[in-house]
Amino acid sequence: MIDLWRKHFVLSENMLEMECTNLTPEVVLKTSGHVERFTDLMVKDPKTQECFRADKLLEDAIDDLLEKNPTFDTATKEEHLRVQRQADAYSPEELDRLLVTYECLSPSGEPFSQAFPFNLMFKTSIGPEGNSVGYLRPETAQGLFVNFRRLLELNAQKMPFAAAQIGLGFRNEIAPRSGLLRVREFCMAEIEHFVNPDDKSHPNFASIKDKKLLLFGADDQLGSGKTKTLSVGEAVSTGLVNNETLGYFMARTQLYMEKIGMDPKRLRYRQHLATEMAHYAADCWDLEIKSSYGWVECVGHADRACYDLDVHAKATNTSMVATMKYETPVEIEVAKLKFNRKLIGMVFKKDARAVSTALDALAEDWKDFEPIAKALDADGKTSIDGFEVTKDMVSWAQTKKKVHEAKFTPSVIEPSFGMGRILYSLLEHSFYQRDMDEQRCVMRFNPRVAPQKCAVLPISSGPEFNVVVDEIAASLMDYDLATRVDKSTAALGRRYARSDEIGVPFAITVDFDTLSDDSVTIRERDSMVQIRLPKKDVHSVIFDIVHGRITWESCTEKYPVVQVDEGEDGDNSAPAAPKETPSKAKTVVVKTSRGSFSRPADGN
Amino acid sequence: MIDLWRKHFVLSENMLEMECTNLTPEVVLKTSGHVERFTDLMVKDPKTQECFRADKLLEDAIDDLLEKNPTFDTATKEEHLRVQRQADAYSPEELDRLLVTYECLSPSGEPFSQAFPFNLMFKTSIGPEGNSVGYLRPETAQGLFVNFRRLLELNAQKMPFAAAQIGLGFRNEIAPRSGLLRVREFCMAEIEHFVNPDDKSHPNFASIKDKKLLLFGADDQLGSGKTKTLSVGEAVSTGLVNNETLGYFMARTQLYMEKIGMDPKRLRYRQHLATEMAHYAADCWDLEIKSSYGWVECVGHADRACYDLDVHAKATNTSMVATMKYETPVEIEVAKLKFNRKLIGMVFKKDARAVSTALDALAEDWKDFEPIAKALDADGKTSIDGFEVTKDMVSWAQTKKKVHEAKFTPSVIEPSFGMGRILYSLLEHSFYQRDMDEQRCVMRFNPRVAPQKCAVLPISSGPEFNVVVDEIAASLMDYDLATRVDKSTAALGRRYARSDEIGVPFAITVDFDTLSDDSVTIRERDSMVQIRLPKKDVHSVIFDIVHGRITWESCTEKYPVVQVDEGEDGDNSAPAAPKETPSKAKTVVVKTSRGSFSRPADGN
Structure with missing residues (x-):
């Protein structure tokens, strides 16, 4: 399966492939937000101190309720299912309230503790001095992001391009269970496709545009509860799927699944609800595979916009931009600056350079510099990155400049495969009894x-x-x-x-x-x-x-x-x-x- | 390289292959001895508290000494090199003394602290309650040992057989350096070949017996300092290499190295000194590859006797034995026991079963039971596993029994490849400049x-x-x-x-x-x-x-x-x-x- 994955995705599309370390220094995962936010909500049995995942308790409670009440009318049933589908998107307070509503009690028969976030990363100490914190990576993606400049160089600066990684991810699951479906250590295969945010078309889109997929859009999840079958071309042109590259990978995933022998009738793509999705994400679709455990998320397809490269660029003070050559040069309006370097040096001392760099960056586009210019003209001063800049420090002229290329922070479109879950599903789809x-x-x-x-x-x-x-x-x-x-x-x-x-x-x-x-x-x-x-x-x-x-x-x-x-x-x-x-x-x-x-x- | 390794070893020899977890519960590594003994000796700079590996300091000091004194006579030089070769086999006290002898000083110019053991395993906490300790595996082997019964069953109980694993190992190196040679996370490929300890012949030995290897035996390391070239057949028949299976794998390793393009002239097999080897090991040979870093250990070949299965069997109270069918049944002398179960039950209560099981086990071979019989006859009592057994609890008769098979704890012969080191060496061996x-x-x-x-x-x-x-x-x-x-x-x-x-x-x-x-x-x-x-x-x-x-x-x-x-x-x-x-x-x-x-x- 892994070998075929490599051939289907990496080799046949000339992706780069990289193997990063599993042990990850804390700073990388602080930057990515995992140290602060990679959590599940947990409740405790107040008597035994045993821990439970709050969203899973809610899901199970709704299953039980529906099983005990087969006579619920469709609207009531649908309402409960809607709550269930959002189980992992609620806040701690909402979950506390819902666990009470659905009468969830702990094994010792009492109400659970209040829900609180539990970080899912395994922590360890690196090096003999014991002062360097590391985590086992919860996903492979971050290693590719921090190596973006190297990857771009290896690809001879050409955009768009993709880098893939096959390796382990580790999550300290509160309640591992269901065989290979919820485990603490698992094989992932992830692709980070870097693309110009203003042009998410895909050169090979035509090759898969007629491929039909079973789609479960966000609106339908909150409304009709029904899936629909559409070609990828239709899904993208109607805006249901955000862009060609995202749609391209969804179709390629479908083809991979069929190639390894998965039953196409038990595959569907579920769009993330707005409440599930990170604020920066443009669109996310999970491939869900049906097995005896129900519909299980096995592959994520996320358009993560420029978030990942932006945060790492900022944290490491490293440029993570790509360049797009214009076919014909473009004229843009810029500000031409003249600094009073002596004054800036006297006022800001060691920060002088940071201040002029910040002004230079703004000057590259008149639209960015215009409010600064206006403020300096009107008030004689303004604030740049927390520094008070005064009118006698800089003068400017509005002028035009021919540019031959644009720099941009690439957007990332990320198909992320949970190979263990796929393997488990394939075992179920492959099993049969001859002549019953x-x-x-x-x-x-x-x-x-x-x-x-x-x-x-x-x-x-x-x-x-x-x-x-x-x-x-x-x-x-x-x-x-x-x-x-x-x-x-x-x-x-x-x-x-x-x-x-x-x-x-x-x-x-x-x-x-x-x-x-x-x-x-x-x-x-x-x-x-x-x-x-x-x-x-x-x-x-x-x-x-x-x-x-x-x-x-x-x-x-x-x-x-x-x-x-x-x-x-x-x-x-x-x-x-x-x-x-x-x-x-x-x-x-x-x-x-x-x-x-x-x-x-x-x-x- | 990994693909070819799998084909050269696993596929072509019909080995089993398994992927075990990297996160390992503490109990497994306590049993294997890693929690107590998987350590390097460390010294500290008393001023900065910076940590150093004591054996590496000694090795470097000897390099420096020899470089500064090119006029040393051969005997003096050889004596220093002999000390250097044993650097990682000294006790803390010996190292302390040698660091003084060789005038090793810390970066801040003072003598180092005394050497103390530092455990190289990365520790973490598994599960939400925080009370379950785990380690990242320092080698892949233990996963195969604890799964021995399952592997034997999968192999339809047939012996000998081998199981392989390709995966990561983690060691909290005190001083990671030298590119891929000393790192904290690395790809290993290990084979555990399980064999009858009384018959370590290999069915395919004839196919490789003429393969010549460059051998550096323990005696030559302590004596002549010279390697010799021998065929594997000669090396085994003269007893330099302990047995056919060990020799077989050394030759297969050589063939693999040549297949991937390693320079055969820069490969040698170095035998472990008695001081380097664990007390239970029968023989160990490291394949060392020469690069600009000198001769570097890249593949270990160890005959670990029955140690690994014995300790895990004991710790888990699980039988880890294999069976060998005799071609013709063999008559053995046994003791036939008759228990006074009532008395045993009254005296030992819940331990009654353990006592009779222990006696039954001894009775299977008269040689084992004879001392018990003698003691009971002479003293009227004896101690079995800490229980005092008296003569009125058991009677016996010495008798003969036909047996069709023998049970034994398999010996383990373990080739263990450090893929990163091999990759690095291959890069060096592959590099050249055209026409200089x-x-x-x-x-x-x-x-x-x-x-x-x-x-x-x-x-x-x-x-x-x-x-x-x-x-x-x-x-x-x-x-x-x-x-x-x-x-x-x-x-x-x-x-x-x-x-x-x-x-x-x-x-x-x-x-x-x-x-x-x-x-x-x-x-x-x-x-x-x-x-x-x-x-x-x-x-x-x-x-x-x-x-x-x-x-x-x-x-x-x-x-x-x-x-x-x-x-x-x-x-x-x-x-x-x-x-x-x-x-x-x-x-x-x-x-x-x-x-x-x-x-x-x-x-x-």
Whole structure:
């Protein structure tokens, strides 16, 4: 999954990739706001001091209420669900009130303590002196932001560009649970796409604009409660999704999910409510995946505007801007300043430089300088960054200047994947029972993500079979195809079932015919269809299917199809005669010493 | 590098792979001994309280001394080097004495404080209540040990087997420095090979037994100071390397290093001195790689005996044993016990079961039970696990029993790779200057590990060239080959130099001939030899070279070779006429509208 993510996003779009440290100095996370605000609201059982996440208590209480009252009318039910959907957006006071309204009591039967914020970051001390505080990063993004200048340089100053990072995030969850869904340490894959805030178009938007997504906009969440299916193109053109780049990534995420084998019918994009979203964010859409735990947020897509680079630039006093060349130079109005440096130096001493730098910055655009000019003319003084500047310190002229490029702080559009949650959802979407038989469980992993690509099974335990099994396994390994050899003496049907259970997409069987004609069968897990082919072709056929270059269907046309009875108690000594031959290629039935199977008419 | 590691070790040897958490509960690391003993010796500058690693101060002091005294005779010099080699094995008292002997003074000019142990683990608090201590793992191994039963089950109880883990380790280094060599957070790749302690042979030993390694045994370190070159087979048969499995992994490590492009002449295996090694370890060999920092430990190979599983089994009261089936059943002498359960129950109450279980365990081998029997016969009582057992509680008979299998606690043989150190060393080993020209730096990354496999360059910036460049880049990307497109207007020679500098092994050039005959050139970085081939062949040629299926040399025989003048100020408009055609294939010179190049005689 991670390998495919890297290919789907990083490689195919020429993103930069970086690995930053997990241990993060406190100053970085103070700047980003995490030290102050990366909190969940917690309540305590007043008797046991046990801690609980307040929003989750509320969500559970509403679930219970609705379950106990199946006769609620639609409007009442919808009202409760609306409260539930906003659970993590309430203030402590609102949550206190709601926990009372919904009669939430602690395990020891008393009302909970008042809700209070609990910082989710793991804190530690770095270095031997013990005076340097660090945190385990709660997300990978900050490492990319603080390295923005380096990344831009590596990209030869070209904009827009994206940088990706795959790595761990750590959050001191108050109540870890639900398997891989709420854990304290998890694999994330994040992309920071840096773009001109005045032009959030995407060069490849056309390639995905017709892709349909199931969208749950903020208005619909607060109103109808209904999702709608729209193409990304429509969603962007109607303004539901803020811009092309955001829409582009939502579509690319959908394509990734389909590529790894997620059920498209259990995917939806939920827009953040205004109350959920940070004040600086332009728009946010979560990909939610449905599993037995309900709709679970698995990928965030956030347009974070210029917030991140702005705060780090300010805190480190470092320029984090990109440059856009104009096609034709543009004339802008500026102020041309003349300083009385002696006076400024006398008055501000060591701050003199900061004052003139601040004035110079304002002078770059007459619109910014105009109020200063007016104040100095009217009052003879004004305040710049807290310094009182007087009229005798600076004189100015309003003038025009040709500029060839614009500097801007890039906006950041951030798709952020929780790989553990995606993995868990994929396990659920992949599971099925053959013929509704509890004993015949299958994981329908796509060959591209299946942890093992092939099983190799001898029909009998004789050494002459093992030699061929080992030879085929080695040729698969040589093509980096993870292979499972099962030489156990269990019936073939049982061994197929074992490999189905762990989602191995293909099983190669070495049987009696192999010894005489060097052919083997490949069985596809879901259809249970088998083809017969020369053993020397096996590794390239499997390699090409796993890498998406050919399909299994095309193989069933190229090679003869053998349908085999897989009864687990069945005869283990030879493949049964074909029951049907669904191959579209011309086939003839060939009698062999050990049974019959189909071959294409060209005798391949 | 990591990808290749996984293929070289995990995939090709069918190891299990697991990802455990970085955050580790205190109890696990108490059991392993890390909480008590994972320390470095630290001294402080008494004035500033700044901390220093005592062993590194000693090492540096000896370096200084030897540098200042180039006239030391060999014996004196060797004696100082012997002290230096043992620097991290001294006790605090020994180090205190040596720092005085070697006149080490703190930066403020005073003697250092006494050496004291400093625990290198990062500590944090897990969960909201704040009462649960955790550490960031200092190595990945412990996660595999505590999951041993699960791993054994997954391996269908078969022994021997190995489990691998690639992930981060964290150590609160007193003095991080030397780039990637001494850092606080680093990527490790560890293998735990579980094996019967009575049979440490390896099934594939024959495949590597002739591999020669440069060995620096413990005796030679304390004596001659000289390394020797031996085959692994010789090293094991003479007892220098303790056993086949340990030797097997040392050879496999060597092969991996050569595969990624490390210089074999700068690799040696240094055996741990008795003073360096834990009391339970059977043998340890570090792969050391030479760089400008000297010989640096990059991979440990340790036979840790049964220590790890024993301590965790004891601490968790869990059986961590494997089973070995005898080919023919073995008769052993046991004691057959008869308990007076009523009496035992009355005397020991809730501990009654523990007492009888302890006696049963001893009874499984008469050799273990015999002293108990003797004591009970002689004294009428004896002590079992602190309980006083009397003769009236148990009677016994010495008897024989047929057993079909033996249970044993596996030994662990652990190759442990510091990927960051290996990466750093590889950078040094890969760097060279062409013709000793400082302006022409090259990284000779092996195509298998080069971060970018190909550069694609148009000879001119016209749109007709860009179309072909994009098409070729897309076909390479489609084969997951990381590609760098350089459409800048710099001279071709300069663009080749840029891609040499970052170690891109191949450059594909789209030139004027491409537009007429769809052929392009591929330039190999180190030889600067170019071949001309149809553009449709490019991706498969590069793919096959990168995956080690064909060599560049075979391509120069299959396709015509073009030698091009790469003068950076040279003519940019067309490839120069070939200077030589070192291809072994028959070639003819073909005139084209834009110049001449060689083609194979078959007109391919």
